[in-house]
Amino acid sequence: MQHEYDFIVIGAGSAGCAVAARLADSNAGTVALLEAGGHDFHPAITIPIGIASTVPKPGPYNYGYATEPQPALDGRIGYQPRGKGLGGSSSINGMIYIRGTPSDYDRWAASGCEGWAWDDVLPYFKRSERNERLGGHAEDSWHGGQGPLDVADTRSTNPFDRRFLQAAQSAGLRYNPDFNGIEQEGVGFYQRTQRDGERWNAARAYLHHGNRDAINGGRANLDVLTEAQVLRIVFEGRRAVGVVIERDGKQVTLRARREIILSGGTFGSAQLLMVSGVGPCAHLKSHGIPVVHDAPGVGQNLQEHPNLKLQQRVSSTDLYAFSVRGAIRLYGEWRRYKRDRFGMFASNIAETGGFVKTDPTLADPDVQLHFSTALSDPAARSAHGYSLHACVLRPHSRGQVLLASADARTAPRIDQNLLADSRDVDTMLAGMRVARRILDQQPLARLGPVPHNYGGLRFDGTDDDAARAFIRAKTDVIFHPVGTCRMGNDAGSVVDSQLRVRGVEGLRVADASIMPMLIGGNTNATAIMIGEKAADLVRGIERSGAAGLERTRAAATEEALAEGER
Template sequence: MPATQETWKLNTKTTQGSASPAAEFDYIVIGAGSAGCAVAGRLAEDPTATVALLEAGPHDHHFSVWAPVGIAAIVPKAGPRNYAYYTEPQPGLNGRCSYQPRGRGLGGSSSINGMVYIRGHRRDYDGWAALGCQGWSFDDVLPYFRRSERNARLAGRGDTLHGSGGPLHVNDLRSPNPFSQRFIEAAMQAGLPRNHDFNGQSQEGVGLFQVTQHNGERWNTARAYLHGGNAEDKALNGGRKGLAVLTDTQALRIMFEGKRAVGVQVVRNGSVQVLRARREIVVSGGAFNSPQLLLASGIGPAAQLRSFGIGVVHDLAGVGENLQDHLDIIVNKQLHTTELFGKTAGGMLRLAREVVRYRRTRTGMVTSNIAEAGAFLRSRPGLEIPDVQLHFAVALVGNRNLGKRSNLGHGYSCHACVLRPKSRGYVRLRSADMREAPLIDPRFLSAEEDLAGMVAGVRAIRRIFAQPALAQHGGRELMTEAFGSDSGNEEAIRDFVRTHADTVYHPVGTCKMGVDDMAVVDPELRVYGVEGLRVADASVMPTLVGGNTNAPAIMIGEKAADLIKASLR
C-alpha cells in the first residue's frame, strides 16, 4: 500500500515541545539537520533524559519536501526552507559569487538535497585517523553507517557493509528514467566498469545511485529520527517523551558560566528566552552556521571577536577556517523528448499526468531525484582511488552561472567535481547577530591543481556523451559544443570552468576535528578550551570525503550520541 500524506502527521508527543523562558533540559541540540536529528533522536532513547532540539526553520510537512522532485522548487531560491547564502566574490571564478543553498527547517539539508546515499571512500576515514582523530577510521565509523541504514536491497538480512534495521531508509529508485540507463551504457562503452553499489567493496565505476527514499517519498532525517512515519518506525522512534523539538527557534548565542556552556539564548515566539542545559550542548548547525554560532558566542580568534564587540570566552584560532567544498561543472545536452524533464507545453502536460500517477501509486517521474545515475573515476593514470565524481541528471540542470536552463526545453546534464580539492577557505562573521548571513569565502580554485581535475571531468563527460548509447538519440551540447572533440582545447575548457563552475553543495571542515593548533574539536567532538560543548555535523570533518556528504553527516550524529553517552559512564 503506497504511503500517503497521513504518514507525515506529527508525533505530537515528541515534536511539539513548549519552552518557558527558564526551561531546562539535560541536553540541548542546536540545529535539526542531518546530524542534529540523529544526535537528538539517539540521546532521547534514554527514557530518563530530556532533550531539546532547536531549529530556526519550520516543520518539514510540505509537498516540496516529501515529493522527491520538489527539490526543483526549493533549491533555486531563498525561502522558509532554504537559507540560500552567497559567497564573497571568487577570484578563481572570474569574480563571481557562488550560490550556496542550505536547508532550513526540520531535516536541514536532508530536506532539500538530491537524496544520494554515498559514504565516501574507506581511505577518507583512515586519513582522518592518520591525522590524529583516533576512533574515526573506516572500521571505526562503519558500525554507525550500518546502524543508521535500512537498505531495502537487503530485505532485513544485513551484510558486513550495510544495515537493514536502521531508521534511515535507503532504496533503489522506483522509476529510473530510461536516459539514466543509457548514460550507464555509454559510460561502460567509454571504458568504465559497472558498479551496482558505490558503498560496496569498490567505489569506482558507473551505476544508478541509491537514494534516501521510502515508498517513493523523500526520507529526510526528521522522518528517520523524529517523526515515526509508519508502524515499523514507530517501534524505533516511539516513546521519546523527553524529546522536545522546537521549530522557528533561532539560537542567538551559547551562554557560559566561566568556561562551561550552560544554556542557549534564543528568539522564540517573538521573545528572547534562555534555555538551560544540565549536561551538554551540541552544536549541529552545519559548516556555515556552526562556526558562526561559536564566533557569536565568544569562541574563536580573539581579534575577530573583539572587532564585533563580542566578549572572548576562549581564543580558538581554527573556528571558521578550513572550509572545503566540491566545486562542480556541468555539461548540458539539449534533446527534445518528454522522457526528460523540461519546461515546455508537452513537458508540463507529461508532468501533470505524472503528478496524478504519483498521488495514486507513488511511482513515476515525481519520484526522481533528478541526479539518478553517476560515476566515480580516476582522472589520470597512477591514481589508486577515484578522484572525480559524476552526477547524471535527467534535465537541463544548471546553476546561477549557467543561465536559466528552464528556457531551453528538454535535455540531460552531467556534473563533474574533484573529490578531494586542495583549495581552502573560511567562514567569518558579518555581524554579531545570528539572524544575519555569515561571510563565506571558499576560495574556489585557489589551488591550481583543482582546475586540472575539473578539466579532466569535463573531458570525461563529453567522452561519455559521444558514445553510441547516448549519441544515437541526437541532441546538441550547450556551451561546450564549440570545443570540438571530447579532449577539447585546454584553455577553452579552463575558461569554461572559471566562467561557469559552482558548488555541488558539500561544504565541510570549519570546526575541524583534530589534535593540531587549528583544530576546533577533539576526537570526541568536544570544543577545545571549554566544557559542556560539542560540535556534531559536517563542519568537524578535517578533510572532505570523496562523495556526497549527507550520509557521513548522519554517521557523525550517530557517533556523537554514543560519545556523549559514554562520557556519563
C-alpha cells in the first residue's frame, strides 16, 4: 500500500468499481480504491439464489440498516439492506438490468443537470454493457455488446413465470421482449447481470473478472484495498487532499495528488461528507464536527420506490420454500446447477415482471411489477407460494439521512418518509388493482391459490379505506435509495453537473446519491452508468450520444477556433 495516489476512490460498489477501473485503464495516474468490506468470492454472492441468505439480515456482505420509525407506515421501522464488500450492492441485489426511460434523464437535464439527458447517458450505458443477445457485436441502437458488464437472459425455466406472463396478458398487458429497448411498457422476462449462470457484479465486471489472485485485474497503477474503513476526508482549507482510513487496527492517512471521488452510496456518501465537515451547519455542530462548508442539501432529497406485494400460497415445489419437499427438489436442482448452470439455483427468484400505466394518459409507466416465485414472508418460510410486487416508480415523498454519531463506523439515521405524500398512496392503490386483476386470471387462478397476506381485499373500489389501511400496514421499499447528494445547478444542490462537490475543491461524488430524481426502474444499471461517466468527467472527456464519439474539451475548443478562422 502506498500513501499517496493521484486519485482516491472511496467505495468499491457499482459506481466506484467503474470509476476506478476506467481511470486506471486510461493511464490517468495511480488509483486507490478503498472498500470497507472484504472480497466477493463467496458462493452466497456468486450463486444467484444466494440472495436468499445475504439480503434478509445483516452480515459480512450486508450492512442491513434499520430506518427511523415511519409515521405514514403505522410507525413501523423499515429495513434497508446495502452491500458491503467488493461490488457493493451489486453483490446482493436482484441482478435485474433496467435503465428507466429516456424521459427520466431528460428530466434530469431540464432540472439543471447539463450533460445528463438521454442522448448524453446512452453511450455510457452501451459502453458498460455486454448484452449476450448481440452475440459479441459492438452495439445496436439500444445496447452494447462488448462492455465489461454481462447482461443475460434467464436460465431458469420455472413454469410459474410463464403462468404469470399468460395471466398478465389475459389481464390486458402486452408482452415486451426488451424493457430497455424502444418501449418500456408491458410484461416479460427481465434481463440480469449474470454470466454463465453466475452473478456478474461490478467487481467481476470492472476489477478482477472472477480472478481471485488479481483483484485489481493486473493493473499496476490500481491498488484495491479491502477492509479499509474510511473515517473522514482530510481538507486543507477547502481542498480535499486525502482520507484517514482504519485498516488492520491502525489509522493511516492516504493523500490524493489530484482528486478524491466519493462512491459510498446513497447513505454512505452523505454520511462521510457530513462527518468530514461538509453538510448542514447546525447538524454538524450538534455532533461536534468542525464545519468545512455549510451544505444544507447533504443528506436531503432521499427517495425510494415504495413496494407492496400480494402473496398467494400454492402447494408446488416449483416455488421456493424451506420445506422437506422443497429441500428434495432443491437437491436435484443443485446437481443440475453444478452440471450446466441452469435451473432454480441460477434464478434471482424474480425472473419476470413489467411496467404498467395506471392511467393510460401517462407518458411513462408509473408502476413496476416483480413476480417472485416465493413467499416473501419470514414467518412462512416453509410455505410454498408466489408474490406479485408493485412499486411506485416516481414517488413524491422525500426523506433524509442524518448522522447518529460523528463516527463514520456508526450507522446513519435513515428516514425514508415513505408514503408521506398521499399521491404515492393513490398510485400504490392503482398498482394493487392491476396486480389483483392479474392474479385473478385463469392461468394462475385455476391452480386454486390461497391468499396469504391480503385476506378478502379486492382493491376494486368497494372498500378503499380498508385498501389504504392495508397499504400503510404492509408497504416497504424495494431497496433503491437515491438522491442524498443531489446534482443540480442551484445553490441547494450538493454537486454540479460535473459531479464536483459545491463549496470545496478536489472532491466529487459518483454514485446513486447524485440522482436528482428516481428513475423508473431498478437503479443498479444507472449507478454503473454514473461511474462510467464520472471517469470521463474527471478526465475532461465527453461522449456524443448521436455519433458515440469521444473528444477532449480542449480538442473541441481547438476545432471551434479553427472552424472560425476558416
